[in-house]
Each structure stands twice: as structure tokens, then as C-alpha cells.
Amino acid sequence: xxxxxxxxxxxxxxxxxxxxxxxxxxxxxxxxxxxxxxxxxxxxxxxxxxxxxxxxxxxxxxxxxxxxxxxxxxxxxxxxxxxxxxxxxxxxxxxxxxxxxxxxxxxxxxxxxxxxxxxxxxxxxxxxxxxxxxxxxxxxxxxxxxxxxxxxxxxxxxxxxxxxxxxxxxxxxxxxxxxxxxxxxxxxxxxxxxxxxxxxxxxxxxxxxxxxxxxxxxxxxxxxxxxxxxxxxxxxxxxxxxxxxxxxxxxxxxxxxxxxxxxxxxxxxxxxxxxxxxxxxxxxxxxxxxxxxxxxxxxxxxxxxxxxxxxxxxxxxxxxxxxxxxxxxxxxxxxxxxxxxxxxxxxxxxxxxxxxxxxxxxxxxxxxxxxxxxxxxxxxxxxxxxxxxxxxxxxxxxxxxxxxxxxxxxxxxxxxxxxxxxxxxxxxxxxxxxxxxxxxxxxxxxxxxxxxxxxxxxxxxxxxxxxxxxxxxxxxxxxxxxxxxxxxxxxxxxxxxxxxxxxxxxxxxxxxxxxxxxxxxxxxxxxxxxxxxxxxxxxxxxxxxxxxxxxxxxxxxxxxxxxxxxxxxxxxxxxxxxxxxxxxxxxxxxxxxxxxxxxxxxxxxxxxxxxxxxxxxxxxxxxxxxxxxxxxxxxxxxxxxxxxxxxxxxxxxxxxxxxxxxxxxxxxxxxxxxxxxxxxxxxxxxxxxxxxxxxxxxxxxxxxxxxxxxxxxxxxxxxxxxxxxxxxxxxxxxxxxxxxxxxxxxxxxxxxxxxxxxxxxxxxxxxxxxxxxxxxxxxxxxxxxxxxxxxxxxxxxxxxxxxxxxxxxxxxxx
Ligand SMILES: Nc1nc2c(c(=O)[nH]1)N[C@H]1C(S)=C(S)[C@@H](COP(=O)(O)OP(=O)(O)OC[C@H]3O[C@@H](n4cnc5c(=O)[nH]c(N)nc54)[C@H](O)[C@@H]3O)O[C@H]1N2
Ligand SMILES: Nc1nc2c(c(=O)[nH]1)N[C@H]1C(S)=C(S)[C@@H](COP(=O)(O)OP(=O)(O)OC[C@H]3O[C@@H](n4cnc5c(=O)[nH]c(N)nc54)[C@H](O)[C@@H]3O)O[C@H]1N2
Ligand SMILES: [Mo]
Numbered sequence: 001x002x003x004x005x006x007x008x009x010x011x012x013x014x015x016x017x018x019x020x021x022x023x024x025x026x027x028x029x030x031x032x033x034x035x036x037x038x039x040x041x042x043x044x045x046x047x048x049x050x051x052x053x054x055x056x057x058x059x060x061x062x063x064x065x066x067x068x069x070x071x072x073x074x075x076x077x078x079x080x081x082x083x084x085x086x087x088x089x090x091x092x093x094x095x096x097x098x099x100x101x102x103x104x105x106x107x108x109x110x111x112x113x114x115x116x117x118x119x120x121x122x123x124x125x126x127x128x129x130x131x132x133x134x135x136x137x138x139x140x141x142x143x144x145x146x147x148x149x150x151x152x153x154x155x156x157x158x159x160x161x162x163x164x165x166x167x168x169x170x171x172x173x174x175x176x177x178x179x180x181x182x183x184x185x186x187x188x189x190x191x192x193x194x195x196x197x198x199x200x201x202x203x204x205x206x207x208x209x210x211x212x213x214x215x216x217x218x219x220x221x222x223x224x225x226x227x228x229x230x231x232x233x234x235x236x237x238x239x240x241x242x243x244x245x246x247x248x249x250x251x252x253x254x255x256x257x258x259x260x261x262x263x264x265x266x267x268x269x270x271x272x273x274x275x276x277x278x279x280x281x282x283x284x285x286x287x288x289x290x291x292x293x294x295x296x297x298x299x300x301x302x303x304x305x306x307x308x309x310x311x312x313x314x315x316x317x318x319x320x321x322x323x324x325x326x327x328x329x330x331x332x333x334x335x336x337x338x339x340x341x342x343x344x345x346x347x348x349x350x351x352x353x354x355x356x357x358x359x360x361x362x363x364x365x366x367x368x369x370x371x372x373x374x375x376x377x378x379x380x381x382x383x384x385x386x387x388x389x390x391x392x393x394x395x396x397x398x399x400x401x402x403x404x405x406x407x408x409x410x411x412x413x414x415x416x417x418x419x420x421x422x423x424x425x426x427x428x429x430x431x432x433x434x435x436x437x438x439x440x441x442x443x444x445x446x447x448x449x450x451x452x453x454x455x456x457x458x459x460x461x462x463x464x465x466x467x468x469x470x471x472x473x474x475x476x477x478x479x480x481x482x483x484x485x486x487x488x489x490x491x492x493x494x495x496x497x498x499x500x501x502x503x504x505x506x507x508x509x510x511x512x513x514x515x516x517x518x519x520x521x522x523x524x525x526x527x528x529x530x531x532x533x534x535x536x537x538x539x540x541x542x543x544x545x546x547x548x549x550x551x552x553x554x555x556x557x558x559x560x561x562x563x564x565x566x567x568x569x570x571x572x573x574x575x576x577x578x579x580x581x582x583x584x585x586x587x588x589x590x591x592x593x594x595x596x597x598x599x600x601x602x603x604x605x606x607x608x609x610x611x612x613x614x615x616x617x618x619x620x621x622x623x624x625x626x627x628x629x630x631x632x633x634x635x636x637x638x639x640x641x642x643x644x645x646x647x648x649x650x651x652x653x654x655x656x657x658x659x660x661x662x663x664x665x666x667x668x669x670x671x672x673x674x675x676x677x678x679x680x681x682x683x684x685x686x687x688x689x690x691x692x693x694x695x696x697x698x699x700x701x702x703x704x705x706x707x708x709x710x711x712x713x714x715x716x717x718x719x720x721x722x723x724x725x726x727x728x729x730x731x732x733x734x735x736x737x738x739x740x741x742x743x744x745x746x747x748x749x750x751x752x753x754x755x756x757x758x759x760x761x762x763x764x765x766x767x768x769x770x771x772x773x774x775x776x777x778x779x780x781x782x783x784x785x786x787x788x789x790x791x792x793x794x795x796x797x798x799x800x801x802x803x804x805x806x807x808x809x810x811x812x813x814x
Contacts (some may be wrong), residue, residue: 002042005118007643009111010701015711015731017757024232024239024262024705033082036699040090045547048083049089049519052546056644057378060543062088062166062518063694065409065536066235067215070647078236080691083699087498088517092119093550094499099125099134107504112771113698115499121514122551129508139555139563142511147567149491149509150466156183156443158463160453163189163422165411165469166518168531168543170623171557172413173630174616176421177438177467178565180431181609185447187424190470192450193415193477196786197376198407199418201385205667207276207660210415212404213368214537219244220402223364226283227255227294227388228374228792232262232705233691235372235408239266242279251360254283256374257291257761258705258716259707278552287357289347291684291765292676292793294375295384296346297354299673301337302391303343315362317396324657325393327668328479334670346675348762366402367392372410373688377792380674382785390668398666399657409536412518412697416534419649420627424449437607449787450476454779457485465507466493468557471500474696477777478791480749495560500696507563516556520549524559525618531558532641534649540634541646562617603699676793678764681725683717685735686792687770687777696771703769708757715798716759716767725798731756733798735768737776749776756798766796 018666052058063081098118104127107115124142125134131334137145150159162177163172179187191199199209206212218224218241231238239262242252263283289297296438309315321328340351347354361367369388375381389398389405409415421430424447431442448456454679456462458481465472465486476482482505486492489507496503497547498519503510516522522529522545530542555563616622621638628637633649640647659666678684689695690703690712702709706716715735722729735751751773761767770791 005041005092006114009114010711011757012711012713012753015714015755018707018709020259020707020760021261021705023265023267024236028704029079030691031080031158032663032704036083037086040092042084042091045089045091046086049085049547049608052079053085057363057542057544059518060412060533060541060544061085062412064235065412065415065719066237067535067537067539069215069240070648080233080236080694083692084694085519087116087694087697087699088120088221089117089519089547092117092553093122094118095122095551096125096136099136103132104134104506105132105209109320109575111698112501112696113701114502115504116697117381118499118551120498121496121512122554123514125512127506127510134510134512137511139553142513143560143563143567146466146491146493147564150182150568153463157186157447158461159184160186160188160448160456160465161709162450162453162465162467162470162472163187163417164468165190165409165414165417166469168413168416168533169416169420169540169556169627170531170620171561172417172422172562173420173623174558174565177609178436178443178561178568180434181440181565181569183443183607185424185426185443185445186453187422188448188450188453189414189422190411190475191418192412192787193789193791194373195376195407196449197381197783197787198371198385200786201382201389202405202407204661205386205389205669206405206653207658207666208652209418210538211406211536211653212398212616212651214539214648214654215241217402217404218242218368218406219248221245221250221366221368222402223251223253223367225253225255225367225369226263227369227371228376228687229370229372229408230260231264231408232255232260232266234410234689236262237421238408239282242266242282246280246282251284251364252282253285253287253357253360254811255287255289255294255297257289257765258759258767259286259288285357285360287349288760289349290675290762291686292378292380293349294345295341295380295387296355296673297349298384298387298391298674299335299338300340300343300347300354301358301361302331302387302394303338305362305391305394306335308362316394318808320396321393324659324666325664325668326663327670330670331390331668338673342673346673361391361395366400367395367397368402368404368406370406370408372408372684374792377783377788377790378676379781379783379790379793381788383674383784384672386669386671389666393666393668399653399655404654407536412535414732415536415538416532416540419534420631430631437626437630438611440607440609451779451782451787451789454478454482454485457489460488462488463490464493465489465491466495467502468495469497471502471696473505474500474771474774476673477774477781477791478749478779479771479775481779495557499762513560514551514554514759515560516549516554518543518545519547520545520554521547522556524620525557527619529556529558530641531620531753538649538651539646539709540641540649542641558620558623559617562613565609565611566613569605569610570613635664645687678795682738682795682797683721683766684764685715685737685768685773685776685794685796687794688767690769693769706759711755712769712772713754714757714760714768715754716757718761718763718765719758721763722756722758727756727798727800728754729758732801734801735773735776735796736799737778737794737796739778739781739795741780743770747778749778751775753801
């Protein structure tokens with residue numbers, strides 16, 4: 001039986017701490033997943049649903065972007081994939097009665113867990129200016145209200161359109177067209193906070209912002225370095241691939257400040273061996289690196305390889321370097337100058353150990369480097385990733401079997417969204433193709449990324465904010481700033497499956513547009529529609545939901561966007577709105593390009609994209625034909641995804657060692673070494689995910705592998721730091737971040753009441769969960785080049801709470 005939604009928030013006094021686990025997955029994981037599935041969906045729907053995850057002609061798991069293996073197991077699900085599915089396919093619903101019962105003030109007081117647990121949104125809702133409650137609204141009125149507010153802006157750049165990474169290729173492509181049709185490139189997305197640093201570094205050095213390996217390469221690798229990633233929790237299916245590689249003789253080096261369970265040992269629930277024999281040891285070597293020390297690690301590897309080459313020869317792939325790269329000499333000289341003392345200081349690893357790691361690389365016949373947020377969310381992430389590329393180039397480890405770069409993406413279609421145009425800095429080639437296809441002129445000026453969008457909202461320069469999925473308010477840094485920024489916007493619109501903070505921290509007016517998720521059946525135009533997604537390795541395939549949606553008249557994301565396009569581009573502002581714009585100037589109905597032309601019942605803006613919006617809404621294959629004509633690599637799109645087939649998008653470096661960089665070569669780069677300097681008495685805080693959450697969606701209160709249960713407000717600190725800083729294990733403290741602005745002033749931000757937990761991490765480093773700690777991340781603390789918030793590097797101090805001494809040890813147990 002499905003169970004009811006919780007009535008109260010997480011009671012943080014119930015936190016329990018036990019020994020962290022050394023093994024990931026196994027039978028307990030399956031049981032835990034089934035328990036959550038049953039709570040949300042009941043037994044029958046659980047079985048129906050979980051059997052279709054990632055099966056051919058089933059739906060793509062909304063959990064993560066790790067690709068499917070060719071031979072799929074009957075229940076190709078992992079614990080956290082199953083939890084992601086259960087959250088979406090839940091039988092709990094949030095409809096008009098719910099909003100009548102709970103005022104916006106009351107809802108704002110609840111935590112993210114409570115909000116998310118209430119269930120699926122079923123009805124379009126509107127919050128009028130000054131109202132205390134949302135009220136139901138018809139689809140047509142809701143969409144017209146959105147279109148009217150957009151049409152009323154003075155300048156199209158006063159609108160911002162966010163995208164999270166679950167949106168399908170079809171919906172994302174139409175959405176970017178809508179936005180460019182309005183006349184702006186303000187398309188921030190979750191990538192800006194996620195793998196943007198990877199995109200920046202890879203585009204510059206190898207000419208494509210994506211990874212260069214396939215799942216077969218992972219199996220065939222001789223050495224896999226997994227840095228800054230916790231696959232046991234965030235990409236559990238990756239563990240099966242690592243296990244397979246190991247069975248074929250590969251070595252794995254895990255680089256992480258924390259000894260994450262999945263990296264140490266893996267029990268595969270799909271094989272008898274996994275269940276009965278204590279699983280496979282994953283990491284041959286665990287490098288417990290100081291947070292932010294990865295650039296130094298890769299420089300050390302490069303330096304060692306070059307030294308051995310100089311002495312003995314036989315290390316480098318000279319043929320590759322000569323034919324395909326540029327900048328080698330400058331890199332070699334920079335590495336000759338790099339000094340071991342700094343490399344040791346930055347990593348916290350001795351020179352001897354650094355050389356042992358480098359020897360693993362030297363003797364490997366094919367090396368892959370995998371990474372995620374531990375490498376992308378630092379100030380110096382882009383140079384760090386350039387140095388990763390340098391090491392791979394030395395031995396020709398790009399564009400050959402078993403070798404390459406493998407940024408492991410987060411959201412299940414975040415890579416596809418970028419491919420089809422969700423980007424604030426679109427290329428000219430893409431815009432030209434878009435112009436041709438839709439007979440209009442897309443704007444050329446680059447738009448806001450996530451942080452720039454927040455600044456613009458904070459400064460009152462944004463009138464309309466729309467979120468295609470995601471939870472902008474909770475996911476972004478500097479929560480207090482973001483909340484105030486949202487309040488300055490005239491209208492905030494969220495297209496969502498589930499209730500979250502972005503529905504209750506709103507602009508002056510707010511609209512919720514509920515939508516179908518991956519698991520839901522999508523019937524349009526008398527036929528069941530498929531959508532398509534691209535995984536982390538550039539493979540595109542279809543996804544089709546089969547479950548009855550939570551409400552009969554829910555619209556898909558495609559339908560919502562297509563109807564908005566119809567309102568905006570075929571009709572112009574609705575008659576009620578047209579004569580008076582927000583500032584009362586009757587002449588100013590539409591943005592610059594929107595001089596009015598007589599057509600239909602009200603005027604149609606001149607420079608609007610042209611398409612048969614109603615037809616696109618009822619046949620997604622037509623959208624695929626548009627995509628096929630605009631984006632290279634999608635030729636015969638619709639035919640190639642039929643019958644569960646998958647196709648690979650072209651990838652120059654992987655397919656033919658072709659590098660679309662400024663000089664047509666893979667580029668070695670000489671980078672100045674950077675690493676965080678932690679002032680005395682301070683800690684470097686990383687904000688990360690527990691095992692029971694999907695970004696801002698909190699599934700439960702436990703972080704099983706790390707031995708934390710019953711609550712989330714914990715800060716993991718080295719035992720000796722706890723003592724040296726004058727605190728006690730189990731003490732409840734405030735975490736205060738210290739940010740020195742460009743003018744030298746120090747800003748402080750505070751997160752209250754966190755329990756100190758001693759944990760295995762390098763001295764000076766600490767960890768706590770996101771999104772609770774986003775209040776601590778300063779908006780201006782971003783990575784150079786990519787602009788990604790430095791969520792893994794926040795300087796903090798702990799503070800005793802007034803009047804509260806050490807409370808002694810937290811409840812412990814095992
Ligand atoms: N179940 C589940 N699956 C998910 C998600 C989820 O929330 N839940 N989120 C999805 C998304 S959007 C993403 S982007 C991915 C995120 O996947 P991950 O990147 O694995 O997620 P994080 O929890 O941020 O973990 C960061 C890891 O990097 C380590 N780390 C931190 N700082 C450093 C450093 O300086 N150097 C090194 N070498 N390591 C460091 C941390 O200890 C931790 O192990 O997962 C995706 N999949
Ligand atoms: N401090 C800190 N901050 C971080 C990070 C960190 O490590 N530390 N990680 C960053 C990263 S990597 C990312 S990717 C971002 C994540 O940022 P977002 O992608 O914005 O956040 P999510 O929590 O994944 O969004 C969850 C919401 O998406 C909606 N949703 C789910 N499925 C669908 C769907 O199919 N369609 C639609 N329309 N809506 C849907 C639901 O309403 C749900 O409440 O957060 C970033 N923020
Ligand atoms: Mo992400």
C-alpha cells in the first residue's frame with residue numbers, strides 16, 4: 001500500500017551516527033529501494049514501473065545520465081534510480097484542495113523534504129499579487145497570462161528562462177526556440193552549476209564540450225581514474241561498468257577527500273557473485289586528496305611522465321603529439337618549472353606517493369579519467385580540467401579504444417538539452433540554421449547564465465522568470481539573495497512535476513504549470529508520443545512512459561511550450577492586454593522587434609519564428625524533423641530512434657581524432673598551479689549529496705553509506721580539527737562562511753544548528769549537505785571562465801551557539 005505524505009518536517013534532533021559503510025549496493029540497497037517504491041506507489045504500480053526502467057521501448061531512467069549497457073538486465077534498476085522513479089510515479093497528489101488548505105506563508109515554513117513528499121502537481125495554479133493562497137486556473141488562462149506578461153516587457157532581455165536537465169530533446173528544442181523568438185538568449189540552465197567547467201575546458205582543448213568515451217571504452221580501459229565523484233550514490237550503474245572493467249584486468253584509482261563506499265567495494269545485486277562473495281573491490285588505490293588539490297595531482301602526473309621520458313624515453317606517444325596537438329613545448333617547460341613542494345602541499349600526498357600514482361598512468365595502455373562535481377565546482381576547475389587533458393594527451397589517450405575523457409553528467413538529459421540549444425552563448429552556426437528553418441532572426445547577443453540571471457533579478461532588471469523543471473530557488477547559491485531576487489520579479493512561472501521551494505518563494509505573481517514526467521503515458525493527437533534523450537556518452541534514444549498520469553488533463557512539456565509559442569507568435573497579446581502595457585503606454589505592446597502587423601484576431605509580431613505549433617504539439621516526430629534540419633548529427637532522427645534503437649552523435653575527437661579548436665589541434669595548455677589556501681582556524685567546506693536525495697528533492701533522512709541517519713543538518717569534520725578548533729563531537733554549531741569581496745571587505749553568511757560528526761577527511765576539509773548549506777555559498781564565488789558556483793570550496797568557521805555548551809556525543813549505534 002502506498003502511504004500518506006508526512007505531516008511534519010524532519011526532526012533534526014533525531015540524527016544518529018554510526019560507522020560508515022565500506023561496501024555499496026548489495027541486497028540492502030534493493031530492499032531499501034523497494035520499500036520507498038511501495039510507500040510512494042503501492043506494490044502493483046511498483047512492479048509495473050520498475051520493470052520498464054531503461055528497457056528497450058520503456059522509459060529512460062530519470063535518475064542519472066550514465067548510459068545503458070547493451071545487454072540489459074530484466075530489472076535494470078539501481079537503488080537510486082528506483083527511488084527517482086518512485087518519487088515521480090508516486091500516487092500522492094497536490095491539487096486545488098491542497099492549495100486551499102495551505103497558505104503560501106505556511107508552505108514557505110516547510111523544509112524541502114516535506115514539500116517534495118506531498119506528491120505530484122495536478123492542476124495549473126495561479127498566485128495573484130498580494131494573495132495568501134494559490135487558486136486554480138484553466139490551462140488557457142494560465143498560458144495567456146504568461147504570454148501577456150512576456151509580451152508586455154520593454155526589452156526581451158527582461159525575461160529569463162531556466163532549464164533543468166530532465167527536459168526531453170523535443171521540449172528543450174521548442175523551448176529555446178520560444179525564447180529566441182521572444183528575442184533573448186537568457187537561457188541559464190542547471191549545467192551552469194554543474195558541468196560547465198568541463199564544457200569550458202574541453203571545448204577549448206579538444207574542440208567538443210563532451211566526453212570522448214563510450215561504455216565499451218570503459219570496459220576496455222586499462223586504467224580508470226575516478227576523481228571528484230561518488231558513483232555509489234549518484235551513478236550506481238557506473239559501478240557495474242567499473243566491475244566489468246576490473247574483471248578484464250583494469251586498475252581503478254579513486255581520488256576523493258572522502259572514502260566513499262561505492263569506490264571501495266561493490267556488491268552487484270544482478271550477479272550471484274555480487275550477492276554471495278562480498279562483492280568486487282573497486283579502487284586499487286585510494287588517494288585521499290585535499291579538497292581542491294586535483295590540479296596539483298594531474299600536474300604531478302604530467303611532471304613525472306615528462307621526467308621519465310627525458311631519462312629513459314618510451315613514455316610519450318610522439319606520433320600523436322606531432323600529428324594532432326599543439327602547445328607541447330610550453331606545457332613541458334611549465335611542468336619542468338612546477339615544484340614538488342607545492343604539488344605535495346596542494347594534494348596532501350607525498351612526492352613518493354604521487355610518483356607511484358604517476359607510474360600507474362605511465363604503465364597503463366589505455367587510460368580514462370572520469371569526474372563529476374568534485375572537480376567542476378572549484379574556483380580553479382577549468383585549469384584543473386585542462387591539466388587532466390594534458391596528461392591524457394601525453395600518451396595519446398584520446399580517440400582510441402579504452403581511453404579518453406569521461407565527465408559523468410548529472411541530470412538524465414542535461415547533455416541533450418545543451419545539444420539542442422539550451423545555452424546562453426549559442427554559436428553563430430546554430431543560430432543561422434535556426435533562422436533558416438523558422439524564417440526569423442534569432443538574437444545574437446549572449447544571454448545570462450545562472451549567476452548572471454540572479455544578479456539581474458536582484459537588481460530589478462527581470463520582469464518574467466520561467467523555469468522548465470528544476471528548483472531554481474533551492475539549487476542556486478546564496479539562498480537569501482536568491483529569495484530576495486525572486487520577489488522582485490513580476491511573474492515567476494514553474495513547469496514542474498512536483499511541489500518545491502520555487503513554487504512558494506515567488507515573484508509578485510506566480511503560476512504553476514504541472515506537467516508529465518518520464519514515466520507518464522503521453523497521448524497526443526490520438527497517438528502515444530515518444531521523446532528522446534542523450535546520455536552522458538552522446539548516445540540518443542527514445543523514452544516512452546506507460547503509467548497513467550496523475551491527472552487527466554496534464555499537458556506535456558512539449559504541449560505547454562507549443563501553446564505558448566502559439567499565443568506569442570501567431571496571435572500577439574490577447575485583446576484585453578494589448579492596449580495597455582505595464583507602464584500605461586499604449587504604443588508599447590511588444591519588444592523592439594514586435595511592431596505589430598494585422599493578422600488573426602490580434603496582431604502578430606513581425607520577427608516571430610514560423611511553424612505549425614498546433615501540429616508540433618500532437619506529433620513530436622515533426623519536432624524531430626526540425627531538429628534534424630538544424631543540428632548536425634540528427635539526420636533521419638525519427639527513423640533512427642524507432643524500435644528502441646540508439647544512435648551516437650558525431651564526436652570528432654572520439655571518431656577520427658578531429659579537434660575543432662582554434663588551430664584544429666588538441667591543445668596542451670600551460671596552467672598556473674592553484675589550490676585553496678585555508679586561513680588558520682577555518683575549514684574548507686564542500687557541499688554534497690546524501691544517499692537519500694536527488695539534488696533538491698529529499699527522498700529520505702538517511703545517508704546510509706556514510707553512517708548518518710534520521711537527519712541532514714550535520715557537518716563532517718576531521719576528529720583532530722574538531723578538538724584543535726575547540727569543539728566537541730556531537731556539538732550543535734553554526735557554520736559561518738567568510739567571503740572576501742574584490743574590495744577586500746569580508747562578508748559573512750550563516751547556517752544554523754549543524755551537528756559536528758567526526759569523519760575521515762583530510763585536515764582542514766569539511767563536508768555538509770546541499771541544499772541546506774547553499775545559504776553559505778556567496779553568489780560571486782564562481783569558477784574562473786565557466787562561472788560555476790564554487791559549491792565544493794567555501795571557507796567557513798564553526799561557531800558555538802550562544803548559551804549552548806558541547807552536548808556530548810551524538811546518539812551512536814550501528
Ligand atoms: N541519487 C542521486 N543521483 C544523482 C544526483 C543526486 O542528487 N542523487 N544528482 C545528479 C547530478 S545533477 C549530478 S551533477 C551528479 C553529481 O554526482 P557527484 O559529483 O558524485 O555528486 P556530489 O555529491 O556533489 O559528490 C561530489 C564528490 O566529489 C568529492 N569531492 C569534493 N571535493 C573534491 C575535490 O576537491 N577533489 C576531489 N577529487 N573530490 C572532491 C566528494 O567527496 C564527493 O565524493 O549526480 C547525479 N545523480
Ligand atoms: N551547494 C550546491 N549547490 C548545487 C550543487 C551542489 O553540489 N552543491 N549541485 C548543482 C547541480 S550539479 C545541479 S544539476 C543543480 C540542480 O538544480 P535543478 O535541476 O534546478 O534541481 P532539481 O532538484 O534537480 O529539480 C527538482 C525539481 O524538478 C522538477 N522535475 C522533476 N522532473 C521533472 C520533469 O520531468 N519535468 C519538469 N518540468 N520538472 C521536473 C520537480 O518539480 C522537482 O521538484 O543544483 C546545483 N546546486
Ligand atoms: Mo548536476
